[in-house]
Structures are given as C-alpha cells and as structure tokens.
Amino acid sequence: MIASFDVIQSGLALGLVVVAFACLFDRHLLRASALFVLFALLMSVSWWYLSAPWLALTELVLGMVLTGGSFFYALRAFPSAAMAAPHVDGSQHVLSHRLTRGLLALAWCAMIGVAIHYVMPEMAYSFAGHPLILASIVIAATAMGAFALHRHLLRRLLAFNILGSGVFILLAGMAGTVSGAQALISVGLTIAWLGTLLGVMLIRHLVILEGVSALEDENDAAGQAQ
Amino acid sequence: MIERFGLHESTFDPLWYTHWALAATLVLPILAGLLGARCAPRRLFPVALACLPILLAGALLVFDYQQAGLLRWQWQVAGVEISLRFNGLSGLMLMITQWVGAAAALYTPGHLRITHPGKRARWLWPLMGVLISSLSLIWLAADLLTLYAALELMGLAAVGMLLLSGKPAALKAGIRYLLLALVGSLAYLLGVALLLGYWGALGLQALAEVVEPGPVTWVAAALIGAGLALKAALFPLHGWLTPVHENAWTPVSALHAALVIKASLFILLMLWSILLPGTLLAPRFVAWLGMLAIVWGGLIAWRADSLKTLVASSTVGQLGYLMVAFPLLLGPSITPLAEALAWEGFWLHLMGHSLAKAAMFMAAGNLIIATGESSLRGLSGTSRRLPLSLLIFGIAAVTLMGLPPSAGFTAKWLLLQALVISQQWVAVAALLAGTLLTAAYVFRVFRYSFDETAPRHQYQPLAPGMDIIALCLALAAFALGLLAHLPLALIQGGGV
Numbered sequence: 001m002i003a004s005f006d007v008i009q010s011g012l013a014l015g016l017v018v019v020a021f022a023c024l025f026d027r028h029l030l031r032a033s034a035l036f037v038l039f040a041l042l043m044s045v046s047w048w049y050l051s052a053p054w055l056a057l058t059e060l061v062l063g064m065v066l067t068g069g070s071f072f073y074a075l076r077a078f079p080s081a082a083m084a085a086p087h088v089d090g091s092q093h094v095l096s097h098r099l100t101r102g103l104l105a106l107a108w109c110a111m112i113g114v115a116i117h118y119v120m121p122e123m124a125y126s127f128a129g130h131p132l133i134l135a136s137i138v139i140a141a142t143a144m145g146a147f148a149l150h151r152h153l154l155r156r157l158l159a160f161n162i163l164g165s166g167v168f169i170l171l172a173g174m175a176g177t178v179s180g181a182q183a184l185i186s187v188g189l190t191i192a193w194l195g196t197l198l199g200v201m202l203i204r205h206l207v208i209l210e211g212v213s214a215l216e217d218e219n220d221a222a223g224q225a226q
Numbered sequence: 227m228i229e230r231f232g233l234h235e236s237t238f239d240p241l242w243y244t245h246w247a248l249a250a251t252l253v254l255p256i257l258a259g260l261l262g263a264r265c266a267p268r269r270l271f272p273v274a275l276a277c278l279p280i281l282l283a284g285a286l287l288v289f290d291y292q293q294a295g296l297l298r299w300q301w302q303v304a305g306v307e308i309s310l311r312f313n314g315l316s317g318l319m320l321m322i323t324q325w326v327g328a329a330a331a332l333y334t335p336g337h338l339r340i341t342h343p344g345k346r347a348r349w350l351w352p353l354m355g356v357l358i359s360s361l362s363l364i365w366l367a368a369d370l371l372t373l374y375a376a377l378e379l380m381g382l383a384a385v386g387m388l389l390l391s392g393k394p395a396a397l398k399a400g401i402r403y404l405l406l407a408l409v410g411s412l413a414y415l416l417g418v419a420l421l422l423g424y425w426g427a428l429g430l431q432a433l434a435e436v437v438e439p440g441p442v443t444w445v446a447a448a449l450i451g452a453g454l455a456l457k458a459a460l461f462p463l464h465g466w467l468t469p470v471h472e473n474a475w476t477p478v479s480a481l482h483a484a485l486v487i488k489a490s491l492f493i494l495l496m497l498w499s500i501l502l503p504g505t506l507l508a509p510r511f512v513a514w515l516g517m518l519a520i521v522w523g524g525l526i527a528w529r530a531d532s533l534k535t536l537v538a539s540s541t542v543g544q545l546g547y548l549m550v551a552f553p554l555l556l557g558p559s560i561t562p563l564a565e566a567l568a569w570e571g572f573w574l575h576l577m578g579h580s581l582a583k584a585a586m587f588m589a590a591g592n593l594i595i596a597t598g599e600s601s602l603r604g605l606s607g608t609s610r611r612l613p614l615s616l617l618i619f620g621i622a623a624v625t626l627m628g629l630p631p632s633a634g635f636t637a638k639w640l641l642l643q644a645l646v647i648s649q650q651w652v653a654v655a656a657l658l659a660g661t662l663l664t665a666a667y668v669f670r671v672f673r674y675s676f677d678e679t680a681p682r683h684q685y686q687p688l689a690p691g692m693d694i695i696a697l698c699l700a701l702a703a704f705a706l707g708l709l710a711h712l713p714l715a716l717i718q719g720g721g722v
Contacts, residue, residue, distance in 0.1 A: 112416075115445040119423045140416075147409065153401055160408050167412050167419070174423030179305030181422060183371055188415055191378040195408045198385060202401045209394050 006131070012046050013135035016169075020139045020162050024146040029154055033071035036158055040064035043165050046132060052177040055185060062189045067161060070193070070200040074154060077204040078212060093149065105145030112137055112170070119174050133173035140166030153206075153215045157199045164192045228503075230569065230717070231496050232313025233368065233431045236296040244290045244297060248310070250283035251320065251362050255327070259355020263348050268335055270691050277328040280358075284324045288317040288716070298368075309368040309429055314716035315573065319365040319492065322577050325702075326484045326584050327358040329695050330477040333588055336689030337476055340595060346390050350478070353390075356383040357481065364489045369429045370418045373493055377414070381407045381457065384486045387478045388470050396473030403466045406456055413453030420446040421501075434500045447501040447508065451494060458490035460512075460549060461519030464542045468526075471538035476591025479534070480584040483541050488576055491548060495572075499556055509552040516549025517656035524663025528670065532600045533590045536667060537583070540626060543660055544579050547641065548572060550653045554644050564647040570714050571640030574706070577713065578633025581703035582625035588696035589618040596685050602670065606677035611685050614693045616675055621700040623668040625707075628661050633706035 019042060023035035040063040047056035116133070143163035150156050168185045175181040206215060228234070240248075258276040267273050290312075291297060297312040331354060338347050360380035367373045385407065389400040418428075424442045427433045437443060459467040467487075471479050502508055523543025530536040554560055554568035592615045593608060594600050609616060628634040638657060645653050706713070 111445060111448075115420055115442055118440070118442045119420060147405075153405075156405055160405060160412075163409065164412055167416050170416065171419035171422070174419055175426075176423075180371065180428045181419075183304070183306040184374065184415065184418065184422070184428075187371065187375045187378070188412075191375075191382070191411065192408070194382050195404060198382060198389075199401060199404055202389065202397050202404070205392070206394065206397050206401075209397070 008049065010131040012042065012049060013131035016042050016046065016132075017135045017138055020166075021142065024142060024155075024159055024162060029152075030075055032155070032158060033068065033075060036071060036161065037064055037068035039162065039165070040068055043169075046169065047172075050132075050172060050177055052172070052182055055172075055177070055182055058186050058189055062193045063165070067193045067196050070196045071154070071158070074200040074203045077207045093151075098149065101145045101149040104148055105141045108144050109137060109141040112140065116174070130173065132169055136166045136169035136173060139163075140170060153199070153203055157196060157203075161192055161196060164188060228434050228500060231315065231430075231499065232296050232311045233434055233500075234296070236298045236311075238294040240297045240299065241290065241294070244287065244294075245299075247283045247286040247290070248299065248312075248366075250279060251287060251324075252359055252366075254280045254283065255355040255358040255362070256352070257355070259352035262351025262355070266348055266351075268339060270332055270335060273331050273335060277331055281324050281328060284320050284362075287312055288321065291317050291716075306371060307369065307429060308372055309431075310363075310366040310372070311368045312366055314718075316365040318573065318577065318713050318716050319488075320362055322580050323358060323361045323365070323485055326580055326699070327354070327361075327481065329584065329699050330354070330481045333480070333692060333695045334477045336692045337591070337595075339689050340686065341475075343390070343392075343475070346392060350387065350390055350475070353383045353387045354477075354481070356380075357387065357486070361485055361489055364493065368431065370421070370433075371428050374411070374415065374418065377457075377489065377493065378411055380486060380489060381411065384482055388474045388482065390478065391473050391475055393473050395469070399466070399469035399473060403470050406466055410453040410456035413449045413456070415453075417446040417449035417453065420449070430496070430500060437501060439502070439505070443501050444508075447498060450497055450501075451508070451512075454490045454494040454497075458487045458494065458545070459542065460491070460545060461515050461522060461542055464519075464523075464545075467542065468535050468538045471587075472532070472534050476588055476595075479538075479591070480587040483538070483587060484580040484584040487541070487545070488580060491545070491576075495552075495555065498552075502556060504558040505556065506553075506558055509556040512549050512552040513650075513653060516546040516552070517653060519543060519546030519549060520656050520660035521546075521663065524660055524667065527667040528663060530667070531602060533594060533602055533605070533671070534587075534600060536602070536671065537586050537590050540586075540664065540667065541583060543663070544575075544583070544626060547575055547638070547657065547660065550656065551641055551644070553650070554648060560648055564644040566718075567640045567644035567647070570717070571637045571644060573717055574633055574640065574710055574714065575637035578625050578637055578703050578706050581699050581706065582622040582632075582634065585618060585696050585700035585703060586622035586626070588692070588699065589615050589622060592688055592692055592696065593619070596688060598684070598686060602674045605671065605675040606679075608675045609672075610678070614697070615688075616672070618693065618696045618700050619671065620668075621697075621704055623664075623671075625700075625703040627664045627668060631707045632704045633710065634703075636707040636710045 019035055019039045023032050023039055026032040043063060044056045044059040047059055140163055143159050143166055147156055147159035147163060150159060168188060171181055171185060299310040301308050357380055360376045363376035367376055385400060385404045389396060420442055422428060425433060425436050427436060456463045520543050523539055523546060527536045527539035530539055551568045551572045554564055593605060593612060596612055597604050597608060625632040625634040628638040642654060642657060
C-alpha cells in the first residue's frame, strides 16, 4: 500500500486543501470568490483523475461557471463606495467563539474518522495511500468550523459550498465512482448551485435594502437562543 | 416495521391507468403552478379547476391501492435504479398533502387581492407547484437518491416561498433557514455516503436486507438524524422556525407548518426503522428531547407577544408528541399492541396537526389582515367584529389541545394508551402537561380578543372564501377524530 504513493493524487489533494483554506479564511471577498473558482477547477481535475469524466464536466459547468459566477454576481450589487475600499469582512470574533468552533471542527473530524476507519479498514495502515480522502476530511472539518465561525453571509455561503465539495469527494472515496455515487454527487452539485443562487439573490436584495452592514448577521446567536 | 412502510414485494403490477395517475400526481402540480405564473389567477374558480385533476389522480391511486395492494415502480436511468412504492401510508400522506395544498392554493387569490404584494406574487404559484410535487415524491420514493433529490427540491421551494414577502427581517430569517437547511442536507448526504460505501445499496428495500447494527450504521444514522432533525425543526434545533414564520405570507406559513416539516420527520422515522430497529438509546434520546419540546414549546407560545409567534412556537411543542412515540415505534421489547397503538396515534396526530395548524395559520392570518396588527394586544375587540375567524381559531385549537372528539384527542388517547401499556410514566406526565400548556396559550388569545374596552379601529374586510376555507380545514381536523377508523384502515393492513 505504501508503495502506491501517488504523486499526482497527492499534489491534487495538497492543492485542494491549500486553496480551500485560503478561500475560507480570506477576508477579501473578491479574492475569496476567485479562490473558490480555482477550487472548483481543481475539483473538476480530481474527478477527471478519478476516471469520472461526466462528473468533471458537471463540476466544471455547475460548480465553477454557475456557482462561482453567482458569487461575482452577488459582489456586483455592493455599492461603489464599498468597491473603492475592497469588500472586506471586518467582523471580529471573541476568543471563546473561536475556541468552541475549533472544538466543533475537531469533534466532527473525529466522528468522520471513526466511521471511515470502519468503512475502509485498510486506510488505518496507509494514510498516504488515500490522499484525496484525507484531504476531504480536513476540508470538510475546516469548512464546518468556518461555517459556524463566520458571521458574514457571503462567507458562510462560500463555506457551505466548500463543505459540500469535501462531502462529495468523501462520498466518491468511500463508495467509489459507481453510477449511484455519481448520480448522488450530480444531484448534490445541482442543489448546491440552486441554493447558492437563491442565497445570492437574497444577499443582493439585502444589500440593496439595508446596505452592506446587514450581511454581518449579528443577531444570529440571539436568534438561536430563542 | 419495514413492512409498514411498504418495503416489500408487491403481488400485482400496477394497471395502465395507475401509471397515468402516478404521472399526473407528480407532474400536474408543477404544470398548474407554471400556468398560475402565466395567468396570475385573481378568482377562486380557475384555481379550483386546476386543483381538481390533481385531487382526482391522488384519489385514483388510493383506490388502486385498495384494489390491488402495494404498487411498485422501478426504472433504470443511466445505471441508477429509481424505485417508487405506494402503500396505505403513502396514500394517506398524499391525500393530506393534496388537500391541504389545494386549500392553501384556494386561499391564495383572496389573500393576494387584499394585500397587494406586487409582481413578486407570480412566483408563488410555480413554487407551490414544485413543493406539492416534491412532497408527493417523498411519500412515494423508495431509494435514498430519489429521497435526497425530492427533499432538497422541497426545501429550496419552501425557502423561496418564505422569502416572497420581501421584508428585510424575512430575508435575514430566510437566508439563515436556507444555510441551515443546506448544511442539514449535507449531513444527510454524508450519512448516505457511509451507507453506500459500506453496504453498497441505495434502494431502501435492498438496504433493509443487508444492514446490520455496527459503528458505521450508528454514525450514518446519527448524521442522517441530525440533518433531518434540523430540517424538521425538532427541539432543540428549532431556532430558525419562529423568525421564518413571523414574516411569511399566510398560505405559505400554512403549507410549511402543515407539510414541509412533516416530510423530514417521515423520512427520519422511515430510515431509522431500517437502520436502527430494536435499539434503545437513540429513540429514547429523541423521546426525552420530545418531552422537553412539549414543555418548552408550550412555554414559549404562552409567553409570545405576537400571534404568529404563538402559532409557530406551538408547532415545536406539537412535534414533541410525535418524538415521544419514537421508542414505542423503534425500541426493543415493545408489546405488539403498544406498537400498533403508537403507530396509529403517530400518524393520526401528524394528520390532525397538519389540518389544524394550516387552519390556525389561516385564521391567524385573517385576524392579522383584518386588524392590521400582529400583536396579541391588537386582537382586542375582535370577538364582536370577527367572530368567524375567532371561531376557526378555536376549533383548530380544540384539535391542538386534544379535546374530544377531535383528531388530537383520538391521537393522544392512542399514544397515551401505548405509553401506559409500556409504562413510560414520565412521557405520560409530559403529554398531560403539554395539554394544559396548550390550553393556557390558547385561552390567552381569547382573553385579549374578548377585551371590549379597547378603542375601535378600522377593520379591513376579508375576501370571500378566506374564512370558509380555513373553517373547512378546522372542521376536517375536528371530524378526523370521529372518523379516525377510515384513514387508520389504510395503514393498519401493513400494505399486504
């Protein structure tokens, strides 16, 4: 198993993780959206590499062009004053908020790790043998944490999309690229695009009605306590 | 348990007109919705005309089920097997969906004529059509892929509908609901991925044959359960529910509370009865949460200031009754009698709550439109000017409180009987406490509405039919208690 260390696959996995991290934690919204497009492109290459060409095409069209385009469409609604000073999410979080979110991501990671351990017992002997699965666990956990951490609605939408991609690779890694898994992933991609489109239209509407500050969803914690 | 969901082989093939009835059930609502977007009906008559063939198709399917027993369909699409089944339970849920959907559709023209919502109102019709179609598909679907697609379609249509009112508060509540629903669906998908990776099956029947208890099954059941509980607003994941209803249009609220959250609950019970038959811990955990939900939802509704918050919070409590039944339906060493009673009580309560909650949202919407105020204080003086709306609210509340002879009473009686047989005294106490709390918050509404000292204000006259439709729904919930043997006969046979 250790002999099957695969340079291309490892490179792809590393690239996916790095781009996902950059996209999740970049406060500059335009740059984060561009990074998402790059991430979708890498995802498409990964599908190609996993010998699922139709999935690669779907990812290219739905993930990169349509979903990525939706984010730029949202950013165009931001007022020109915000354009001059680039769209930056300036919200700060208290330490306890960060800490609980970090623990949440770790717990999530542990739970998935346990499940994977049973689904693919051979993975316990060679972590390096399945770099894409390893990457997808890291991406899914980080995106989950980022989704819970961020308050800015656009960044939460980005985090959801990256979380979705992580789940899709995990699905393909565990079930293989059989037709059932491909159908699930295609439906998932379509849903993610439709959901993103709906969210983007909402964000545009909110920005037009109340300005950019409405996107930093401060009453979230208060709302959940109700 | 699995037989009760119709996951077994059928005796007869569906007849030729059954195929057409199925196609009509699934496709006609969308077509009618598109037609509605094109024509934007302003009267009841065209809407009723569009609803009629859909209702007929549903009735035809139920008739066929009574003749031929379980109906099954299977197709191969690009190497993926898609399977549907129609048993008594699907028939019951389909009928409730279609009739509540038709009532909401009939209510809509009057509501739109009075509130003048502008151009956005056009979108309501296709979204409503997609919602009804995807709900129908959920009751029929027998594989995880179809369930996932239908669940997501329904969720997106529901979010779209809730946003139509366009107020900033509605948009903020809506985007939070959207994000949570999407993440919930990813948790579901991850659970499905584990099942597909380990057992290699997507069809529910095939899965039920191979699945065995073990860590993978438990993690998958936990992921699926968490995702669906988030979508079904089960306590303590109900935080998004109240703000979303606060600003939505009346027919949308009615559809959402009556049907959308029930679909997630239905899938949850079905998948858990496949994955976790005879487990103790998980259903017991859900039941404890359900007891808390009954008390917490009741208290929140009791303290509510606005009428819509009250109605929405009462949903949290009412879902608690259904959660309490989980250990009776899934747990080990439950006597067959208790299980059968809980099974009937569960679905009867679900149906009764759907009808009553839709009626209650419509009555509350009528009161809010007529008085122009959404707070409970604004209701003062309505007992003289809007007696019919208050009466509808009262009849719906009778079902929610569980007074005889409503559906709520019969359902709670069945559940209580099952709980007493299996000696779950804490749950019995929670059920009784819930009834008292429901009475407390309902009578709070009446206390304000019978206040005669308030200054008179202008009342907006309601469009014809708005009260009548709500009254029909409330009376249906009431009559369901007396005629409970008719729907229960459909689900008793276990689809054999």
